[in-house]
Amino acid sequence: MSSTKRKKKNPALDYYPTPHWCTTRFLEKINLRTANSFWLEPCVGNCSILDAVNNFYSTRNQTLPNWTAVEIQESFEEDIKKRLSQEKYLISDFFKVDNSFIKHPNVIITNPPFNHALEFIKKAIELEPEYVCMLLRLNFLGSQERSDYLREHMPDIYVIPNRPSFTGGKTDSIEYAWFVWSKYNDYGKNSSGKIVILETTPANIRKK
Secondary structure, three states: OOOOOHHHOOOOOOOOOOOHHHHHHHHHHOOOOOOOOEEEEOOOOOOHHHHHHHHHHHOOOOOOOEEEEEEOOHHHHHHHHOOOOHHHEEEOOHHHOOHHHHOOOOEEEEOOOHHHHHHHHHHHHHOOOOEEEEEEEHHHHHOHHHHHHHHHOOOEEEEEOOOOOOOOOOOOOOOEEEEEEEHHHOOOOOOOOOEEEOOOOOHHHHOO
16 A cells, blocks of 8 residues: 555555565564464565565574465466465455465464555454454544544554555655554453554665
8 A cells, every 4th residue: 555646546446565664664663473473465466575474484484374365467477377276365355365265374464555554454353363463544543434443453663664665666655554453452442542652763674
């Protein structure tokens, strides 16, 4: 998702690949289980988050997650095939996928289309994973439409101090953060969310 020139995009299919460093900074601060763990990427695109996760844990000699992925756009199937076997992904609308395919993921992680982000969050929490991790604009907190839900399901927020570029050019026009809902606090019902400021990333790495 990007806030730059967003009015020119189809909000149902808006796709902006997530820079690897955004995912890396997040994984450095959160302890997510990977061994015997099933992870779901519900709008996987060209697998940028999946690749970043696998690279992060492989460089630390940790077991990689078992992935399942969903992607609505057929144009990304060749990218997905290079990473996952046929039975591990679907080219489909996440909201139409049968739960028997998704099963019981331990972690759901994605960069959802902003205009449908709340729908993705609700659907993900319904699956009752250990963690729901969504990369969102920080101003996702500021909507009257979302306020009731967020008061009842307050996430932990991992702020990315450097603005990312989702297009390979200029940085985005707004700050971003990883929003995390955990089953260990009943998805935000049992405690107010914490705010974590992630480490900064050098410009030469952000420009790759």
